[in-house]
Amino acid sequence: MGVISKLPVVLERMPMGTVVATSLEKVLNEGRASSLWYLLFGTACCAIEMMCTGASRYDFDRFGMFFRASPRQADLMFVAGTITHKMAPRVKLLYEQMAEPRYVIAMGGCACNGGPFHYDTYAVLKGVDKVIPVDVYLPGCPPRPESLLEACLKLQQKIKKQKLGEWSSDIRG
Amino acid sequence: MADTATITQLLTQRFPGQVTALDMVPPQTAATVDPAIVSELFAFLAENADLKMNYLSAISGIDRTDHIEIVYFVSSLEYKHKLTVKTRVERIGGKINSIQHILPAANWFEREIWELFGVDFVGHPDLRRFLLPDDWNQGNPMLRDWEGEDFIRMPEVQ
Ligand code: SF4
Numbered sequence: 001m002g003v004i005s006k007l008p009v010v011l012e013r014m015p016m017g018t019v020v021a022t023s024l025e026k027v028l029n030e031g032r033a034s035s036l037w038y039l040l041f042g043t044a045c046c047a048i049e050m051m052c053t054g055a056s057r058y059d060f061d062r063f064g065m066f067f068r069a070s071p072r073q074a075d076l077m078f079v080a081g082t083i084t085h086k087m088a089p090r091v092k093l094l095y096e097q098m099a100e101p102r103y104v105i106a107m108g109g110c111a112c113n114g115g116p117f118h119y120d121t122y123a124v125l126k127g128v129d130k131v132i133p134v135d136v137y138l139p140g141c142p143p144r145p146e147s148l149l150e151a152c153l154k155l156q157q158k159i160k161k162q163k164l165g166e167w168s169s170d171i172r173g
Numbered sequence: 174m175a176d177t178a179t180i181t182q183l184l185t186q187r188f189p190g191q192v193t194a195l196d197m198v199p200p201q202t203a204a205t206v207d208p209a210i211v212s213e214l215f216a217f218l219a220e221n222a223d224l225k226m227n228y229l230s231a232i233s234g235i236d237r238t239d240h241i242e243i244v245y246f247v248s249s250l251e252y253k254h255k256l257t258v259k260t261r262v263e264r265i266g267g268k269i270n271s272i273q274h275i276l277p278a279a280n281w282f283e284r285e286i287w288e289l290f291g292v293d294f295v296g297h298p299d300l301r302r303f304l305l306p307d308d309w310n311q312g313n314p315m316l317r318d319w320e321g322e323d324f325i326r327m328p329e330v331q
Contacts, residue, residue, distance in 0.1 A: 086306040119327035122314035126323060 007164060025164045032075070032101070033159040036152070039074035040067040041094065044081030046108035046142040053145040063152060071097040076155070077104050078148075079111040079134075083125045095132040103159070105151050106134045109141045116141060177202055179223060180256065187217055203257040208243075211260060212270045212296075218247060218256065219275055225249045226256060229272075232282035234290045236317045240264055241290055247276075262292055264316075271297040289315035 011017040011024075038060075042050055054060045054067060068074045071094045083091055095104065106128050109115025117124035128134060135158060138151040177197040184192050184204060194205040206214060219227040230246040240261045248255030262269050271294040273279045283294040284303045291313040294300065302309065311321040320326070 119325050122311075122319065122321055122324060126325070 021164060025162075028164070029160045029162055033156040035064040036076045036103070036155070037066050037068045037074050038076040038078055039071050039094065039098065040069055041077060042080040043083060043087060044110065046080040046110065049142045049145055049148065050078050050080040050107065053148045058145040058149065060149075060152075063149075063156075065152065071095075072099060074098050075102060077102070078107050079104060079128045079132075080107045082110040082115075082117060083128050083131075084123045085125055086123070088125050088128075088131050091128065092131045101162075103135045103155055104128075104132055105136045105138060105148075105155060107138050107148065107151070108143055109139060112137050112139055180254070183221065183223065188214065200255075201257060202255070203259060205259045208260045208262055208269050211245075211258075212272055212275065214258065215245070215247070215272045215275045224254075225251050226254075227276065229276040229278040229282075232279060232286060234286040234292065234315065236264070236290065236315060237261075238264075238317060241267055241292060243269060243286065243292065245272075265291070267292045268295055269293075270295050273297055289313055291316070 007021075007024075011021040014020075042048075052058060054065075060066070065076075071077075075098070077095060077098065079091065095102065106112050110117060110124070111128045111134075114121075114124050114126035118126060125131070136151045136155050138147060140147055143151075177199060180202065181195055181197055184195070188206070188210055191207040191210050192204055193207065196203040196205075218224050226247040226249045228248050228250050230248065232246075233244040235242040235244065241264055242259060242261050245258040245260075246255070247258065260269070267290075269292060271279065271283055273283060273294070274296065280297070280299065281303070283297050284300060286292050287294055287297070287300050288303050288305060305314070312319060314321065
């Protein structure tokens with residue numbers, strides 16, 4: 001994202017630069033929010049709801065969302081399911097392989113804070129935000145497809161408010 | 174085909190005094206045995222012409238707080254009868270003979286119990302890290318008093 005993150009700095013110095021920057025931002029954000037390709041990645045029961053949301057009854061396609069089998073082509077990752085300590089480094093690796101800008105929805109209690117496995121377990125990571133940054137937290141065990149759609153709309157709102165220079169995860173933190 | 178009375182008789186004849194309790198109520202017939210005899214016992218169960226119990230479904234470990242109970246589930250594919258064998262080992266540094274050379278299916282079950290409870294299976298060829306993360310160094314997590322980093326115990330409900 002080298003050019004994109006330097007662009008606003010260059011633009012703002014030019015006369016009428018901010019007008020161009022804002023319009024460009026709007027176009028790019030609309031495009032990005034309307035074609036969130038997600039990584040097909042699920043580790044437990046929540047993944048069933050995610051698949052259901054992707055199938056014809058709830059139909060992710062109408063948001064321009066398709067699943068990709070490779071993190072290299074994905075913008076969005078649903079952490080759908082229980083993340084164990086053994087799985088955590090793999091989740092981190094997949095996240096790092098995604099191209100920037102990248103987004104994460106923590107789906108279900110397990111991904112938010114361990115959920116049903118919060119107490120008395122040696123195996124489960126207590127929240128996926130311990131290893132990767134999360135944009136939207138979606139509680140439920142499992143969340144219904146409607147709530148997953150709601151989380152995606154929330155993420156779209158968030159993307160549409162982004163500034164050009166904030167795209168890189170170095171800035172997002 | 175042996176009914177429960179025959180199994181009882183065969184076991185008590187072959188291992189007098191070492192089968193400490195028998196609970197022969199079908200369908201879950203159970204025998205509690207001395208840990209020293211497990212390898213002979215399973216060899217006998219598998220090879221006796223009237224028993225032929227050579228199919229091992231699972232081995233479980235249970236932390237009974239003062240000892241660890243090891244439970245074997247064997248059955249006979251030919252005669253369709255089954256037996257649960259219970260035995261006990263020390264809680265810390267417990268040792269028991271491996272039955273991997275008689276019933277090869279025991280290999281992974283024993284490895285799992287070794288890892289999660291710390292029971293040493295003498296004669297097992299391959300006791301190494303199995304289900305836990307590769308860099309695990311926090312002991313045997315299935316023991317009831319185990320605590321590790323970021324482990325949260327369930328609060329008492331009043
Ligand atoms: S939150 Fe509930 S449904 Fe989702 S992965 Fe965890 S246990 Fe399964």
